[in-house]
Amino acid sequence: MALLERAQALQAQGRDILHLEVGEPDFPCPAPIMAAAGAALERGDTRYTPAAGLPALREAIALDYRRRLGAPVTAEQVVVTPGASGALQLVMAALLNPGDEALLCDPGYPCNRQFVTLAGGVPRPLTLDPAEQFRLSGERLAAQWGERTRLAMVASPDNPTGNRLDGAELAEMARWCAGRRGTLVVDEIYQGLCYDAPADTVLRHGDEAVVINSFSKYFGMTGWRLGWLVAPRALVPAIERLAQNWFLAPATVAQHAALAAFDEETLLIAEQRRQMLERRRTLLTESLPALGLPVVGGAEGAFYLYLDVSAHTDDSFAFCQDLLEKAGVALTPGLDFGASHQPERYLRLAYTCDEARLREALRRIADYLERP
Amino acid sequence: MALLERAQALQAQGRDILHLEVGEPDFPCPAPIMAAAGAALERGDTRYTPAAGLPALREAIALDYRRRLGAPVTAEQVVVTPGASGALQLVMAALLNPGDEALLCDPGYPCNRQFVTLAGGVPRPLTLDPAEQFRLSGERLAAQWGERTRLAMVASPDNPTGNRLDGAELAEMARWCAGRRGTLVVDEIYQGLCYDAPADTVLRHGDEAVVINSFSKYFGMTGWRLGWLVAPRALVPAIERLAQNWFLAPATVAQHAALAAFDEETLLIAEQRRQMLERRRTLLTESLPALGLPVVGGAEGAFYLYLDVSAHTDDSFAFCQDLLEKAGVALTPGLDFGASHQPERYLRLAYTCDEARLREALRRIADYLERP
Ligand SMILES: Cc1ncc(COP(=O)(O)O)c(C=O)c1O
Ligand SMILES: Cc1ncc(COP(=O)(O)O)c(C=O)c1O
Numbered sequence: 001m002a003l004l005e006r007a008q009a010l011q012a013q014g015r016d017i018l019h020l021e022v023g024e025p026d027f028p029c030p031a032p033i034m035a036a037a038g039a040a041l042e043r044g045d046t047r048y049t050p051a052a053g054l055p056a057l058r059e060a061i062a063l064d065y066r067r068r069l070g071a072p073v074t075a076e077q078v079v080v081t082p083g084a085s086g087a088l089q090l091v092m093a094a095l096l097n098p099g100d101e102a103l104l105c106d107p108g109y110p111c112n113r114q115f116v117t118l119a120g121g122v123p124r125p126l127t128l129d130p131a132e133q134f135r136l137s138g139e140r141l142a143a144q145w146g147e148r149t150r151l152a153m154v155a156s157p158d159n160p161t162g163n164r165l166d167g168a169e170l171a172e173m174a175r176w177c178a179g180r181r182g183t184l185v186v187d188e189i190y191q192g193l194c195y196d197a198p199a200d201t202v203l204r205h206g207d208e209a210v211v212i213n214s215f216s217k218y219f220g221m222t223g224w225r226l227g228w229l230v231a232p233r234a235l236v237p238a239i240e241r242l243a244q245n246w247f248l249a250p251a252t253v254a255q256h257a258a259l260a261a262f263d264e265e266t267l268l269i270a271e272q273r274r275q276m277l278e279r280r281r282t283l284l285t286e287s288l289p290a291l292g293l294p295v296v297g298g299a300e301g302a303f304y305l306y307l308d309v310s311a312h313t314d315d316s317f318a319f320c321q322d323l324l325e326k327a328g329v330a331l332t333p334g335l336d337f338g339a340s341h342q343p344e345r346y347l348r349l350a351y352t353c354d355e356a357r358l359r360e361a362l363r364r365i366a367d368y369l370e371r372p
Numbered sequence: 373m374a375l376l377e378r379a380q381a382l383q384a385q386g387r388d389i390l391h392l393e394v395g396e397p398d399f400p401c402p403a404p405i406m407a408a409a410g411a412a413l414e415r416g417d418t419r420y421t422p423a424a425g426l427p428a429l430r431e432a433i434a435l436d437y438r439r440r441l442g443a444p445v446t447a448e449q450v451v452v453t454p455g456a457s458g459a460l461q462l463v464m465a466a467l468l469n470p471g472d473e474a475l476l477c478d479p480g481y482p483c484n485r486q487f488v489t490l491a492g493g494v495p496r497p498l499t500l501d502p503a504e505q506f507r508l509s510g511e512r513l514a515a516q517w518g519e520r521t522r523l524a525m526v527a528s529p530d531n532p533t534g535n536r537l538d539g540a541e542l543a544e545m546a547r548w549c550a551g552r553r554g555t556l557v558v559d560e561i562y563q564g565l566c567y568d569a570p571a572d573t574v575l576r577h578g579d580e581a582v583v584i585n586s587f588s589k590y591f592g593m594t595g596w597r598l599g600w601l602v603a604p605r606a607l608v609p610a611i612e613r614l615a616q617n618w619f620l621a622p623a624t625v626a627q628h629a630a631l632a633a634f635d636e637e638t639l640l641i642a643e644q645r646r647q648m649l650e651r652r653r654t655l656l657t658e659s660l661p662a663l664g665l666p667v668v669g670g671a672e673g674a675f676y677l678y679l680d681v682s683a684h685t686d687d688s689f690a691f692c693q694d695l696l697e698k699a700g701v702a703l704t705p706g707l708d709f710g711a712s713h714q715p716e717r718y719l720r721l722a723y724t725c726d727e728a729r730l731r732e733a734l735r736r737i738a739d740y741l742e743r744p
Contacts, residue, residue: 001616029418037625041410046401046595082454082597085620093490114617118465120492223418223624225454225597244373245486248457251623252595253409 003320007330018353018361021330023159025277025303025352029220030269032260040256047252051244052236053080053228054255061228064262071203077230079239080250084189084214084227088115089246091210091229094239095151095183096121103144103152106338107134107306107346109159109187116151125340126152133298134161134306134341138173145180152177155187156202157194157301160337160348164194164300171206178208185210189227190302192218192270195278197300203230210235215254217302218270219261224254277303280351280358287362288349291369296346303351306334310345312369320347326371327364375692379702390725390733393702395531397649397675397724401592402641404632412628419624423616424608425452425600426627433600436634443575449602451611452622456561456586456599460487461618463582463601466611467523467555468493475516475524477508478710479678479718481531481559488523497712498524505670506533506678506713510545517552524549527559528574529566529673532709532720536566536672543578550580557582561599562674564590564642567650569672575602582607587626589674590642591633596626649675652723652730659734660721663741668718675723678706682717684741692719698743699736 004021011017028034040046052058058075065073081087088111096102098120104112106125116123126144128134136154145152152173156165174184186202186209194200202209214227231239243249260266284305285295297306313319317333324330332350334343351358376393383389400406412418424430430447437445453459460483468474470492476484478497488495498516500506508526517524524545528537546556558574558581566572574581586599603611615621632638656677657667669678685691689705696702704722706715723730 001613024420028416034413034416034418038410038413041406041413044400044406046406046593048396048594083620085618089618111617111620114614118490118618221418222420223621225619225621225623241373242486245483246457246461246490247597248455248483249595249597251597251626253625254623 003324003330003332007324010324010328015328018329018357018364020349020351020353020361021332022352023350024222025220025273026354027220027273029224030266032263032266033219033221033257036260037253037257040253045252045256049249049252049255051247051249052240053078053250057255057259060259060262065201065203065230068262069199069201069204071201073203073230076233076236079229079231079236079243080255081227081229081243082247082250083216083225084187084212085111086247086250087212087214087227087229088112088187089118090239090242091185091212091231092116092119092121092151093242094235095185095210097150099148100150101146101148103141103149105136105154105158106340107160107334107343108153108338109155110336112153121151124149125338127340130296130308130341133163133296135163135298136165138169138176141173142176145182150182151185152182153185153187155189157190158297159190159302160304160332161297161306162299162302162304163297164197167200167202168205170202170209174202174206174209183210184208185212187212189214189217193274193277193303194301195281207232215258215261219258219266220270220273221254221258224251224257226250226254226258277351280355281305283355283358284349284351291362291366305349305351307347307349308345309347314344316344316347323365323368327368329361329364375696375702375704379696382696382700387700390701390729390736392721392723392725392733393704394724395722396594397589397592397645398726399592399645401596402638404635404638405591405593405629408632409625409629412625417624417628421621421624421627423619423621424612425450425622429627429631432631432634437573437575437602441571441573441576443573445575445602448605448608451601451603451608451615452627453599453601453615454619454622455588455597456559456584457483458619458622459584459586459599459601460484460559461490462611462614463557463584463603464488464491464493464523465614466607467557467582469522471520472522473518473520475513475521477526477530478712479506479532479706479715480525480710481527482708484525493523496521497710499712502668502680502713505535505668507535507670508537510541510548513545514548517554522554523557524554525557525559527561529562530669531562531674532676532704533669533678534671534674534676535669536569539572539574540577542574542581546574546578546581555582556580557584559584561586561589565646565649565675566673567653579604587630587633591630591638592645593626593630596623596629598622598626598630649723652727653677655727655730656721656723663734663738665737677721677723679719679721680717681719686716688716688719695737695740699740701733701736
């Protein structure tokens with residue numbers, strides 16, 4: 001956060017800053033989604049919707065699971081939310097009682113801690129091992145699961161490592177958790193952004209996991225604030241009541257816009273973007289190791305690379321600060337993603353700007369590292 | 373909630389239901405706001421904004437306080453949120469530590485309880501007296517303030533009573549709370565909807581209160597999910613951090629749309645609507661007492677009447693159910709607004725449909741009451 005503000009301040013002063021710290025690609029919102037938003041405006045469709053979202057959107061999401069992803073999801077299991085953020089808040093509150101512990105992958109998405117705390121739960125790091133590319137496994141989960149653990153949370157593909165976990169393996173972990181009166185929550189917000197395998201969902205392999213998703217990333221709808229969750233039917237009424245009280249409803253025009261997300265045309269645009277991101281990833285993974293910046297995570301999905309910077313520093317936060325000041329390149333220090341995985345050795349690079357800018361960033365980083 | 377669903381089910385069956393239960397007027401979103409939304413779409417302005425909202429919108433809101441309401445508010449005190457709902461969540465969490473008690477007007481807005489609980493606080497009813505039209509006073513506040521009370525919450529104008537409290541009196545109460553290491557939170561979501569006095573804010577009379585507001589009601593932006601809070605500057609960084617973690621940001625197009633809310637043209641439309649609501653109120657307050665349905669609250673603002681139905685029933689919930697089934701008129705039972713004010717004697721009527729429909733509702737209620 002401090003670095004983000006500093007990057008913006010430097011830019012406001014006229015410095016050319018390369019923003020590799022932002023979790024938001026540079027693509028505009030796809031045209032069919034924008035057109036659907038425009039049509040909703042034309043119709044004046046701007047009133048409150050039901051708390052769980054427009055029935056048509058819940059149905060469209062469920063249909064997409066069945067048709068495109070091959071998972072037997074029904075509309076009643078889907079709750080539309082204000083971003084994956086809203087979904088995470090609801091799910092943590094529905095699954096945790098005060099004092100319950102939640103295992104959060106470390107490194108992992110930083111806000112999860114806050115949602116656990118908000119629900120009265122106790123966040124515990126599910127510490128991952130760089131020797132395993134920070135990849136979660138069933139053994140690791142079992143080893144860190146405790147007496148009071150009721151929930152474990154993993155993203156696939158993941159932020160910040162880009163790790164993609166096998167769907168069947170995730171379903172296996174979900175089953176294991178269920179056997180211990182617990183729940184595996186799988187954040188699939190980067191679901192469509194996979195580079196070595198087709199998009200998958202844990203729900204194709206079993207029905208025990210609770211799934212988080214969003215229109216933000218793959219569908220390029222960040223600022224619309226729209227996501228969803230998929231939960232076992234028995235859990236939905238409680239979640240719906242919470243949504244009614246906390247949010248009243250998700251944003252209306254955004255919901256109408258999102259109805260166009262599963263159109264063929266939109267999916268084609270999304271696929272082209274996935275390919276562009278893949279080219280960026282290749283450029284970077286081929287260049288960074290030669291700079292003494294090996295990629296640690298699997299980098300099979302999302303748009304992040306988690307880099308080991310320990311050849312150059314023992315304090316990745318200070319490194320990020322200095323790189324920003326001296327080279328105008330903004331990156332995110334490992335500290336943002338957890339405290340238990342030796343974060344001072346790592347930093348995250350988000351390839352959310354185009355190849356020309358990425359090449360410029362590589363040049364600047366190389367120059368910076370060559371300085372005496 | 374059960375009644376709302378039943379009303380919708382009956383309507384889906386083809387019944388003509390008069391919806392006097394919904395807290396959302398029948399007016400469309402004002403044209404200048406829609407035009408600004410359209411322009412944002414044209415520009416493709418759909419990316420994440422800062423967590424506290426667009427600087428231009430924070431400035432526009434602050435300017436409106438200074439110019440139109442005469443309150444010395446600065447942009448740094450304003451945090452833009454996903455509805456007043458988001459503002460309530462943030463404020464409760466920022467002001468309450470686990471175990472702290474919060475006094476909530478009873479009757480009052482039902483979701484407040486949930487926000488207090490979510491923050492780990494303990495909601496306590498601030499029981500109001502029908503002999504005083506359920507109006508909060510400094511004496512009543514002082515009498516119910518306890519050892520562990522850290523916060524009291526009041527809306528002005530209020531839902532469900534329509535009570536408008538004097539701004540100077542509210543500022544006095546805020547000062548009193550501050551003297552007890554507590555805070556008065558004033559929900560001004562119905563601020564512009566006053567019928568006997570000009571719009572006012574507690575912030576014109578002092579700087580101790582924390583204020584909640586929204587574009588939902590006066591500006592007709594319900595489904596856009598956009599509100600704001602005004603807090604003392606010292607409190608803002610903590611609130612901003614929570615907003616960053618829980619919401620990431622408020623909806624982007626909604627924020628650009630809301631920039632048109634304070635335009636002269638929009639304010640003119642809002643004023644015309646206020647006058648229409650005032651005529652509806654007059655129609656109802658002149659007709660309902662003759663049906664044995666006296667108005668209990670002050671009804672000086674918002675679009676609600678709180679009615680005493682005890683001449684006809686000792687169970688307002690059953691009364692609402694029966695009225696819905698037999699007469700097709702949907703109202704909200706007192707139980708929704710608290711348990712400690714003898715809610716079984718009361719119900720809420722929202723005058724959110726036009727005069728012709730309201731006349732029809734009066735006819736149907738009269739017929740229903742005349743049945744043997
Ligand atoms: C793993 C993960 N989950 C959830 C979110 C929240 O996204 P949103 O609320 O925009 O859907 C993010 C955003 O960066 C993320 O990286
Ligand atoms: C008193 C009061 N506060 C807050 C809200 C929440 O409104 P929103 O989240 O749409 O701004 C409502 C909605 O009915 C209300 O009546």
